[in-house]
Amino acid sequence: MRFMRLICTYCGKDYPLDQPYQRCEDCGEPLELEHSKGNLRGDSSIWRRYAEFYPFLDQKLAERLTLGEGNTPITISEKLSEELSNVVYLKDETQNPTWSFKDRGTLIGVIRAIQLGFRKIGTVSTGNMAASLSAYGAKAGLESIILVRPDIPEEKIYPIVVYGSRLIEVEANFGEIYWKSLELGKKVGIYFINSDDPFRVEGYKTIGFEIGEWMLEGGKESGKDGKDGEIDYIVVPTGSGGLLRGIMKALFEMKSSGIISKIPKFISVQAEGCSPIAKAYEEGNDRIEPIKEPKTIAGAIADPSPPSGNEVLRKLKKHGRVLAVSDREILEAQRMLARSGIFVQPASATTIAAIRKLKDEGYEDMKFMCILTGAGIKVPSAVKEMFKFESLHIQKTDLSGLEKVLEGG
Amino acid sequence: MRFMRLICTYCGKDYPLDQPYQRCEDCGEPLELEHSKGNLRGDSSIWRRYAEFYPFLDQKLAERLTLGEGNTPITISEKLSEELSNVVYLKDETQNPTWSFKDRGTLIGVIRAIQLGFRKIGTVSTGNMAASLSAYGAKAGLESIILVRPDIPEEKIYPIVVYGSRLIEVEANFGEIYWKSLELGKKVGIYFINSDDPFRVEGYKTIGFEIGEWMLEGGKESGKDGKDGEIDYIVVPTGSGGLLRGIMKALFEMKSSGIISKIPKFISVQAEGCSPIAKAYEEGNDRIEPIKEPKTIAGAIADPSPPSGNEVLRKLKKHGRVLAVSDREILEAQRMLARSGIFVQPASATTIAAIRKLKDEGYEDMKFMCILTGAGIKVPSAVKEMFKFESLHIQKTDLSGLEKVLEGG
Numbered sequence: 135m136r137f138m139r140l141i142c143t144y145c146g147k148d149y150p151l152d153q154p155y156q157r158c159e160d161c162g163e164p165l166e167l168e169h170s171k172g173n174l175r176g177d178s179s180i181w182r183r184y185a186e187f188y189p190f191l192d193q194k195l196a197e198r199l200t201l202g203e204g205n206t207p208i209t210i211s212e213k214l215s216e217e218l219s220n221v222v223y224l225k226d227e228t229q230n231p232t233w234s235f236k237d238r239g240t241l242i243g244v245i246r247a248i249q250l251g252f253r254k255i256g257t258v259s260t261g262n263m264a265a266s267l268s269a270y271g272a273k274a275g276l277e278s279i280i281l282v283r284p285d286i287p288e289e290k291i292y293p294i295v296v297y298g299s300r301l302i303e304v305e306a307n308f309g310e311i312y313w314k315s316l317e318l319g320k321k322v323g324i325y326f327i328n329s330d331d332p333f334r335v336e337g338y339k340t341i342g343f344e345i346g347e348w349m350l351e352g353g354k355e356s357g358k359d360g361k362d363g364e365i366d367y368i369v370v371p372t373g374s375g376g377l378l379r380g381i382m383k384a385l386f387e388m389k390s391s392g393i394i395s396k397i398p399k400f401i402s403v404q405a406e407g408c409s410p411i412a413k414a415y416e417e418g419n420d421r422i423e424p425i426k427e428p429k430t431i432a433g434a435i436a437d438p439s440p441p442s443g444n445e446v447l448r449k450l451k452k453h454g455r456v457l458a459v460s461d462r463e464i465l466e467a468q469r470m471l472a473r474s475g476i477f478v479q480p481a482s483a484t485t486i487a488a489i490r491k492l493k494d495e496g497y498e499d500m501k502f503m504c505i506l507t508g509a510g511i512k513v514p515s516a517v518k519e520m521f522k523f524e525s526l527h528i529q530k531t532d533l534s535g536l537e538k539v540l541e542g543g
Numbered sequence: 544m545r546f547m548r549l550i551c552t553y554c555g556k557d558y559p560l561d562q563p564y565q566r567c568e569d570c571g572e573p574l575e576l577e578h579s580k581g582n583l584r585g586d587s588s589i590w591r592r593y594a595e596f597y598p599f600l601d602q603k604l605a606e607r608l609t610l611g612e613g614n615t616p617i618t619i620s621e622k623l624s625e626e627l628s629n630v631v632y633l634k635d636e637t638q639n640p641t642w643s644f645k646d647r648g649t650l651i652g653v654i655r656a657i658q659l660g661f662r663k664i665g666t667v668s669t670g671n672m673a674a675s676l677s678a679y680g681a682k683a684g685l686e687s688i689i690l691v692r693p694d695i696p697e698e699k700i701y702p703i704v705v706y707g708s709r710l711i712e713v714e715a716n717f718g719e720i721y722w723k724s725l726e727l728g729k730k731v732g733i734y735f736i737n738s739d740d741p742f743r744v745e746g747y748k749t750i751g752f753e754i755g756e757w758m759l760e761g762g763k764e765s766g767k768d769g770k771d772g773e774i775d776y777i778v779v780p781t782g783s784g785g786l787l788r789g790i791m792k793a794l795f796e797m798k799s800s801g802i803i804s805k806i807p808k809f810i811s812v813q814a815e816g817c818s819p820i821a822k823a824y825e826e827g828n829d830r831i832e833p834i835k836e837p838k839t840i841a842g843a844i845a846d847p848s849p850p851s852g853n854e855v856l857r858k859l860k861k862h863g864r865v866l867a868v869s870d871r872e873i874l875e876a877q878r879m880l881a882r883s884g885i886f887v888q889p890a891s892a893t894t895i896a897a898i899r900k901l902k903d904e905g906y907e908d909m910k911f912m913c914i915l916t917g918a919g920i921k922v923p924s925a926v927k928e929m930f931k932f933e934s935l936h937i938q939k940t941d942l943s944g945l946e947k948v949l950e951g952g
Contacts, residue, residue: 178760201884202618202635207611213684226611229638231885233920265886273884275622279949284939292926295935296881296919302948305941314942322949351587472705475610475682476640477674510705511642511920517701526704530693533715533723540688540711540731 138190140165140332143379143445151190154250154320156331157441164442165332166383171391174347180204180238184343187387188242188336195245199274201231203238204340208348208503211474218489221501223365224476225345227508232269234262234434234508235341235377239334240270243327247276252325254279258311259329260286261434262508267327268297279324281311289514309424309439329374330442338380339387345503346388365398365501369485372402372411372456373435375442377507382449398503400454401492402446403484405430409458411443415450422447431461431516434481434508459487465520468510477510547599549574549741552788552854560599563659563729565740566850573851574741575792580800583756589613589647593752596796597651597745604654608683610640612647613749617757617912620883627898630910632774633885634754636917641678643671643843643917644750644786648743649679652736656685661734663688667720668738669695670843671917676736677706688733690720698923718833718848738783739851747789748796754912755797774807774910778894781811781820781865782844784851786916791858807912809863810901811855812893814839818867820852824859831856840870840925843890843917868896874929877919886919 140149144163149155157164172186180203181188181196206229214222227235240263247255256279257267264280271278278299286303295301304311312328319326327334349363368385370378378400388394404412407430410422422443428436440446450456459467461480467490468483485504489497510517531539549558553572558564566573581595589612590597590605615638623631636644649672656664665688666676673689680687687708695712704710713720721737728735736743758772777794779787787809797803813821816839819831831852837845849855859865868876870889876899877892894913898906919926940948 198621200616200618202616202638205614205616207609207614207640209609209611211682212607213682226640228642229611229640231616231635231638233637233642233918269884269886272882273620273622281945289923291935291937292923292930293886293920296878296886296926296929297884298882300938301936302938302940302945304945305939310942314945318946318949322946324949469705473681473707475678475706477678477702477705509642509920511702511918514698514701514923517705520705521701526700527710528700529709529711531711531713533713533719536690536711536713536723537727537731540727540733 139168141168154325156316164330164445166379167332167336169383169387169390171387173391174343174393180340180344184340187339187343187384191242192245192249195248196241199241199244199270201237201269201273203230203241204344206230206344208345213474214470214486217470218493219498220489220493221499222489223501223503225341225503225505226476227341227506228478232262232266233512234266235338235505236262236266237270238340239337239376239380240266240327242337243331243334244270244274244276246333247325247327248274250325252323253277254324256281256315256319256324256326257328258308258315258326260290261512263329264294265297268294268299271299272297281315283308287515293512308437312441328441329437330376330379335376335380335383338377339384341505342381342384343388346385346394349394365503367399367401367500367502369401369403369488369502369504371435371481371484371505371507372404372446373437373481374440375411375446377505378402378446379442381505382453397453400450401488402450402454402456403488404456404458405432405435405464405484406458406460408436408438410438411440411446412456412458414443414447415456420444420447431519432464432480432484433513434479435484457488457491459484459491463487463490468516469520472510476506478506479508479510479513480516482506482508548577550577563734565725573739573854575788576741576745578792578796578799580796582800583752583802589749593749596748596752596793600651601654601658604657605650608650608653608679610646610678610682612639612650613753615639615753617754622883623879623895626879627902628907629898629902630908631898632910632912634750634912634914635885636750636915637887641671641675642921643675644747644914645671645675646679647749648746648785648789649675649736651746652740652743653679653683653685655742656734656736657683659734661732662686663733665690665724665728665733665735666737667717667724667735669699670921672738673703674706677703677708680708681706690724692717696924702921717846721848721850737850738846739785739788744785744789744792747786748793750914751790751793752797755794755803758803774912776810776909776911777807778810778812778897778911778913780844780890780893780914780916781813781855782846782890783849784820784855786914787811787855788851790914791862806862809859810897811859811863811865812897813865813867814841814844814873814893815867815869817845817847819847820849820855821865821867823852823856824865829853829856840928841873841889841893842922843888844893866897866900868893868900872896872899877925878929881919885915887915888917888919888922889925891915891917
């Protein structure tokens, strides 16, 4: 392992790699691994392919603990492109081991925990991240502890506990549990791989590298030639900010390594019912204000006090913008995506809702790459919600009447 | 397109490619595409990579209509290998666009339908296949018609209709609906891409090719070196028989093309509550007898009258064997898989249940490749069933009590 440092995203203070801090001791802002330079290799495993950008990674451990995360497809939607008057590419992160992008970060976080000597891992989540952590904990033979709020719906419990993890309901708000877990974790011997842990963020870089490869290949995976695989905007559903940070870091690392010459702009999307980053962006503030009562159908990005919010805000002022979309717009977008063949969860549909807004602002013939973060099948209640807007029409017949029904259309 | 024929798997009668028959006019047995020879190419798209084995395929159409199916990972489970005293490789088909292997076959079936001039497609299914067909129908802009039995549970309806397809409940048994749909389809202009449609089977070949590539690479994707990627058995959950036929065809095509020299044996697994193929195999019969009242938790393979049953029986007598496992064994195997990090549906867990049986028969140190056909998240009711055998233990605390709970373990 080459010598590397963890650096504070705000004040720049650096820390050696062999200590367990996840945030800056001085200013509390998130740490990140220093930038890497390297080249992409040909290999079917993402960790070997991008190995030069992971000089700290134990490849043997990655091979042993992988569940086959990453290598997700990019397709074009001709239908959505037409409806939205812009070219719409979809990066389908629902095709991961636990059906969300979280898996890419969880693997690297779990390896980090093991290397620091922890035998227990944990996270604060009610959804994608909890399932992901539980799965990788099971694979690695670690004990997994999931902290949730007492109002967790039953449909979310089984997909977590099925992997054998411990579920603890904590009567407090999301932000309080996040900070408390980091404080207690070190004390009681649990490495909490929360939403913006620096190593989790490193794992998310692979999405950026895969997009970079696709750009270099001229977008040939898209089903339609993108002009040299150029894209104008990467659209990222944003809760804690960890995913956006990872994707951006990968793009900048590729640029400084001379692999790509141009970096797309970034559109960060939040749900109106919980949009602290969008609010700070609109009001021109430097720091986010926590949301008191988050309320949105996009549970996966409903982070009332995003721990990487300030950092994302800093980055986006230079390299993009933030938008918020309503639940109604989200559900309509979820429906549009399903009618194009991809069934995502509400958080992922914010991407299409955002492009609709931008279209109304006059954006045209731009190329958007949407990160579809998680599977719709994971949130059955949201589908029922969708069908509030249309009737569920089921026809009934016996065998002798079937021909007539089929002809009826 | 090179000249190709459809050939009856039983009597050998052949048909030109440009007619819409899906089964033999004379004997009623399934047709299949004649064998192809070719080589594997380096490419990130499975359809371009295996193009030589799909001389009939319109690659342009495949690029336009793909949802990014295939390229699923193979991992080793050290935990299961230890528990089962055999090496257990897992091919994770849950990482597909609609989270089951069906997507590979649906794409090729949809392209077939379009090439024959159909504007409507259909299928007979309550689960994986219905969702898959609906998704690809949506992507292709075709009308999708799904025939189901009236007892379809609600949890299965939304993941189908979300894509915008038409659901028709037919009061008849599964086998009757299958045959009626083929008869009526041609008449009313609907191409029914049922479970063992010859083009659907062609799509499933890609699983075999991916396993072949992995074998050639020495099993390096496995996280542990398989000896030159050798495997002894491919274990396949079997309902209609379509999946098994596709995987076998690919292996034989690669062998006759000189790409691989040895073909593993095949273990076909059925659920005891609906195991017509296993029954015929055990009794030494040449033809399967339909099951009157199928009853199993493994709904995805509960085909009481498997349309490719006789063909699978013929093939397995030479190249493998058939096993049946009970619901209790299936649920235990589903739990074992989840505790190893992979959450599958009951049908997929039959693979691990089968290896447990074989272990009891004395199988040891063999290398098994299990096809994990579909995601557990799609069948919430089965997870509740799993938890009948253990209590669901959730701890509760407030913030001040959290440290104590975490320490408690």
